[in-house]
Amino acid sequence: MSRNPLSTSFAGLKLRNPTALASGILGYTAESLQRVVEGGAGAVVTKSVGAAPRMGYANPTVVQANCGLVNAMGLPNPGIDEFVEEIAHAKIILQAPLIVSVFGYSAEEYALVAEKAVAAGAEALELNVSCPHVKQTGSEIGQNPRILAEVVAKVKGAVQVPVIVKLSPNVTDMAETARVAVKAGADALTAINTVKAMAIDVDTTLPVLSNTRGGLSGPAIKPIALRCVYDLYETVETPIIGCGGITTWKDAVEFFLAGAIAVQVGTAVALENPNVFHAINRGVKAYLKKKGYGSVKEIVGIAHRA
Amino acid sequence: MSRNPLSTSFAGLKLRNPTALASGILGYTAESLQRVVEGGAGAVVTKSVGAAPRMGYANPTVVQANCGLVNAMGLPNPGIDEFVEEIAHAKIILQAPLIVSVFGYSAEEYALVAEKAVAAGAEALELNVSCPHVKQTGSEIGQNPRILAEVVAKVKGAVQVPVIVKLSPNVTDMAETARVAVKAGADALTAINTVKAMAIDVDTTLPVLSNTRGGLSGPAIKPIALRCVYDLYETVETPIIGCGGITTWKDAVEFFLAGAIAVQVGTAVALENPNVFHAINRGVKAYLKKKGYGSVKEIVGIAHRA
Amino acid sequence: MHTALNTLRTTPILSVKTESPTVKTYTLKDKLCAKAKPGQFLMLWIPGVDEIPLSVMYAENDRVSVTVKAVGDATRHLHSMKPGETVGVRGPFGNCFTEASGKILMVGGGTGTAPLLFLARRLATKAQRLSFVVGAKTKTELLFLKELNAVCTEQGVITTTEDGTYGLQCLVTEPLGKLLAATKFDMVYTCGPELMVSKIFNLTEQHGISFEASLERLMRCGIGLCGSCVIGKYRVCRDGPVFNAAQLSEVKSELGISKLGFDGERIPV
């Protein structure tokens, strides 16, 4: 009877609560991932890691917009051969499932990185096929059904752990992308990555980001992400992890109602702080109690009953 | 020497200033369009009108989001046969170019409505191929290159006035849509219509909009719209009209710098009021003066110099 | 506009009071709407059904009341709702009546009496004289008689019914000619069916008396965006719902004559 109403699971992963750290936020080191777990996260996703090191773009890489951030980090990462040490260390100290985010420039690369990440201790993988500002990877993969299917299938063939596919909202038909990913073997879907965007400074008349183009995150994109999750829930049976602008427990609950089995939080870690996970969980728990639900799983997708 | 620094022109239309009312905002009657012109708009776009009357969706049709609105009006309109009277009246009283927004369920319907609108006095047409929440029209047309080309070509064949095509951001590759529209004869492009979105109420666990799904407008989408305009400017030679979240003169200037020859303002008419056009124009004028530019045309696209 | 006002708040119905066989008053808890001034309205969401504009009948502390006549789908559904059930509100929206002093006359038709009662309560202590003409089809539909008698000047409440079951047997506009001739009123306020408003407007114009009327039009957004509610160059939801004589003169070609239907077509009022 003292069951934890926040506990949830998907694709074989068991989470103490339905919040997770989104990829690219504080995701380089085991200690900072653990800090986020102390802040209440039920799981963590690492910074996206590729086959070789990447320096990322010069600053400015993040610019404040009206209700969110526009970023173009450029996927800086030490490369999987370095990163395996961090994964191994994280595996030891982390008190929550460790999901390693993977990117590549080809199906082979995705699979290679995936294999090494799993060998080092990743409990699940998230395939970043949705970064909107690095050429020949990210959303350029996710927007092409043929390549997407190949990437997912190859990774699935290479590893035994759950494979989550992170989708881009920058497509005509996300349902189509989702179906392709699921058919190729995706065990869960994360929706969404950032929305293509940019910022220009009127004084200097220059684009602010060194990469000119970036992706919008934060509260601004919440209504967009919510609709993606709602649509996906009607499209696939696969578990959906909601992401995009989630800052408060209310935001999180909206995503559960729309059909998300868990949520990821990114920008709010800066807007608030790493304890934002605790705040969200407290609110969700109070909501469940007030509404008479025994588990967060009971509210997943119920906005569809209408 | 006393040239008006704000005057601009595109596709043969001459505007006293580079701001226009976006479609769907106060666009039913001649008097309210004229009110917006008194508020400073350099041109106005009517509510989208189709071949037959449509009641639109039940309320709620508009819901407040964090930094914008999510709406699903459902294209309520009296049908072109009724609306011609309003167009004729507007033509008489309006002191600015009258652009009639047109939608249809087929190329024939678009052309039919277009012809009648022009016969009644429309000085230009804007083709709504981007409404994200009505089935079988709007973005369902704009997302299909073949049908889009057919619609634009048919309308172009039917009328002599400039034809503007309003694009949807809900596509994988807006450059592709733009190229199709331009090749089919579009004289100008408007970017963007609303972004697919929704809102859910956690208390009732219901989607708020009666249509469940709607489109996001307002400040939240400005960084998205800005990138669309920036990208289009590198894709086509056709004049681009920026739209999406523009509220202040700074927003407007950002769009000019990105490549817009003019801007449309929608949601800000409610966030501020119909005089928002005056406020924007005043700010743009002061900016041009401070920066030593003689005309707003001089700053179009200069953010690309980098 | 402050976006907080336009943000949907769900809230339980605190109490329901039956005012007449077809009219009920709903009291809700909502801090923002509780700050409404007489003349302002709110948008009430009946979950899963509709969202409709309703004038504020009373507001105090953290509570707001609206008085609703069952006329169609939404209002009938609302009438079936009980205390504890959830509705949504946004607002308050629109402008408010100016608060005049001196000799004041109010004319209320149907639920149009509600915002005037709110105003009357505010002006009661200030006004030199406060008279109220309230009309309905039949006795049982006369609203707020007790409340009006409590705030108006002695014998200031004149009642009319179309069927003569109470008070004068006539339209609410009939006693006005005499009243306006007998007393030099400083201000006439009205709210009710538009034909009534338009008649009273003509009368006050003839007598050269200051006049304010609250109008109703089909509303969707409530925030001045969609254009559903326009009369002439005005948005009833944002520039109104209260208009003065000068403004009403500008929209004479529409007042009591035509409005926009759900499809934006001009239809008779």
Place this chain on the structure above:
Amino acid sequence: MHTALNTLRTTPILSVKTESPTVKTYTLKDKLCAKAKPGQFLMLWIPGVDEIPLSVMYAENDRVSVTVKAVGDATRHLHSMKPGETVGVRGPFGNCFTEASGKILMVGGGTGTAPLLFLARRLATKAQRLSFVVGAKTKTELLFLKELNAVCTEQGVITTTEDGTYGLQCLVTEPLGKLLAATKFDMVYTCGPELMVSKIFNLTEQHGISFEASLERLMRCGIGLCGSCVIGKYRVCRDGPVFNAAQLSEVKSELGISKLGFDGERIPV
């Protein structure tokens, strides 16, 4: 975090002052950064080039000053900029030094002297004793000697140069052992190269003296999001840049040893 702080503001350079052959101080007009407290930093956008973190050296009214050493692309480009040219700022970010009283010792290395000078100016009137050890490679690179002498206790400023061209010929850390043994300081503050910080940290630990150090790490977002600047579980940009002895103990395995490079790889400090 208030988003206003993180919103980029462009502003002209008001004045440039040459502090040494490689160091210049830039004064900008910015209301928000002018509210910075000692220890906080801002992100300076050099349009078209880079955006870098810089500690606030002084802030008053609507002005803020930063002191910058030319070490690479961005800082060299900045050194070529003149008053009137435009830069962008966001911030102020991070925490600040706690303002101790009693006997205070500050140790500044290179441009790390800048935020300490800011702090010293604030503490000058409160502190019972204010001593400052400032070091550089050579005489011409010693920063703020005049300013420090003006705010420190008489003869409180001790200078060191590596080449002996001014003051003591030694590292800035050398005089500390004696100083700490001779006087029971209530607080030691430092900012400068991390190896220096780490040495001083060890010394203060041995003497059991309160200690705060401002750290530098590669920074991108400046707001605690991207993870570029982490040391142990701390984000230098948000949880720091000022850390106390207890916190520094937690990150001993990294302090003065390793940090993240641009690609997120752990590299030697």
